[in-house]
Amino acid sequence: MRSNIKLGKIHGIEIGLHYSWFIIAALIVFSLGEHFRQVNANWGMGLIWTAAVVTAALFFFTLLLHELAHSLVAQSRGLKVNEITLFALGGVSQVQDDATDAKTEFWVAIAGPIASLIIGFGCLAIAPHLGWQGSTKPHTAVSGVLFWLGYINVGLAVFNLIPGFPLDGGRVFRAIVWAITKNADRATRIAARVGQVVAFLFILDGIWQFSHGAGFGGLWIAFIGWFLMDAAKASYAEAGITASLRDMRVSEVMTHDCVTVNRGMSLQEFVDTYLLRGGERCFAVEDQGHFVGLITPRDVGRIPRDRWDSTTVRDAMRPLEELHIVTPDTPVLDALKLVASNDVNQLPVIANGALQGVVSRSQLVHLLQVRSELQLPAAYHPPPKDNVREMRSRHDSTSREDSESVHGAGSWRL
Numbered sequence: 260m261r262s263n264i265k266l267g268k269i270h271g272i273e274i275g276l277h278y279s280w281f282i283i284a285a286l287i288v289f290s291l292g293e294h295f296r297q298v299n300a301n302w303g304m305g306l307i308w309t310a311a312v313v314t315a316a317l318f319f320f321t322l323l324l325h326e327l328a329h330s331l332v333a334q335s336r337g338l339k340v341n342e343i344t345l346f347a348l349g350g351v352s353q354v355q356d357d358a359t360d361a362k363t364e365f366w367v368a369i370a371g372p373i374a375s376l377i378i379g380f381g382c383l384a385i386a387p388h389l390g391w392q393g394s395t396k397p398h399t400a401v402s403g404v405l406f407w408l409g410y411i412n413v414g415l416a417v418f419n420l421i422p423g424f425p426l427d428g429g430r431v432f433r434a435i436v437w438a439i440t441k442n443a444d445r446a447t448r449i450a451a452r453v454g455q456v457v458a459f460l461f462i463l464d465g466i467w468q469f470s471h472g473a474g475f476g477g478l479w480i481a482f483i484g485w486f487l488m489d490a491a492k493a494s495y496a497e498a499g500i501t502a503s504l505r506d507m508r509v510s511e512v513m514t515h516d517c518v519t520v521n522r523g524m525s526l527q528e529f530v531d532t533y534l535l536r537g538g539e540r541c542f543a544v545e546d547q548g549h550f551v552g553l554i555t556p557r558d559v560g561r562i563p564r565d566r567w568d569s570t571t572v573r574d575a576m577r578p579l580e581e582l583h584i585v586t587p588d589t590p591v592l593d594a595l596k597l598v599a600s601n602d603v604n605q606l607p608v609i610a611n612g613a614l615q616g617v618v619s620r621s622q623l624v625h626l627l628q629v630r631s632e633l634q635l636p637a638a639y640h641p642p643p644k645d646n647v648r649e650m651r652s653r654h655d656s657t658s659r660e661d662s663e664s665v666h667g668a669g670s671w672r673l
């Protein structure tokens with residue numbers, strides 16, 4: 260969930276809106292306007308719609324406070340928060356890293372509902388002093404707004420405390436299971452399964468209500484259930500992957516076979532000599548023995564064909580400064596996150612200032628596929644290799660004379 264409209268930053272956290280937010284905002288304004296009109300016949304049209312718009316705006320603000328509570332607690336426990344996005348079904352705080360302990364998970368998850376409960380009961384406590392006289396009697400505009408704001412926030416807290424992962428309540432539940440079992444991945448799987456059951460009940464309830472005349476409200480509940488079901492399924496699958504890769508390092512999956520290409524070579528020559536022969540996917544560009552960048556078929560594809568003769572490898576390559584670099588000790592999970600979040604195909608693996616090889620998106624995907632095809636238990640790990648092997652090259656066997664630009668990568672220095 261990415262925001263389409265940026266509203267600014269609070270405490271280093273980007274605040275944004277998704278377009279779908281406007282659907283729910285319009286819905287809130289119209290249903291509130293309708294309600295105010297029915298209960299308070301003495302209010303003028305101007306006051307009714309002003310009160311509806313102000314209530315919706317304040318609801319937006321309190322929803323933001325709910326998300327900020329999650330985010331600020333996450334920050335205080337050392338997690339990095341990138342963004343808060345408000346959308347049709349509420350808000351999402353994008354916390355970059357997963358909580359490293361059950362306690363952190365618990366407090367981050369429960370902070371939002373606690374904030375909503377405080378806001379909700381606060382509004383409900385103040386409303387009677389400003390002229391609220393029960394839900395069916397006329398009251399002042401300010402008390403009407405406060406009452407509904409209080410009601411919506413208590414509702415928001417209660418809804419979020421339902422133990423359906425990935426709702427807040429599901430995360431609290433996961434944290435408790437985590438604390439008991441001492442196993443984060445297992446806790447996620449259990450919480451995600453319970454989340455699927457809860458989501459299924461939502462869908463059933465929505466359909467039941469719809470068939471008994473609840474109309475749009477019933478469909479809405481079913482829709483929320485469908486959304487939760489999807490999220491719980493994804494969380495379950497992700498937990499399996501995370502568990503199986505947790506202890507693996509980049510050194511265990513990276514390719515050592517890289518071909519060196521001279522930076523001054525034309526793209527045409529590069530395509531004819533390397534890309535259309537041999538099956539290598541890793542081409543390191545060097546300048547006087549120094550590793551300066553990577554070039555992939557994708558980079559060549561960006562240059563129009565009629566310019567291949569006049570363009571050098573250096574002009575088309577991805578320079579070292581723009582590459583995301585990993586070390587042989589980087590966890591595979593972190594490499595996977597880097598590849599996914601930056602949409603890159605290859606990550607150079609660097610140790611002691613020298614290129615050791617690359618780890619590619621296709622290798623990582625292959626690894627995941629093989630694990631799922633073999634149905635290996637999450638706990639299965641191949642025995643570790645002795646250590647990071649010296650960089651080999653398939654071209655080592657060719658004679659040195661004709662391989663000036665084709666040799667092992669062990670000699671590249673940064």
Ligand SMILES: [Zn+2]
Nearest residue numbers: 371372419427
């Ligand atoms: Zn929340």
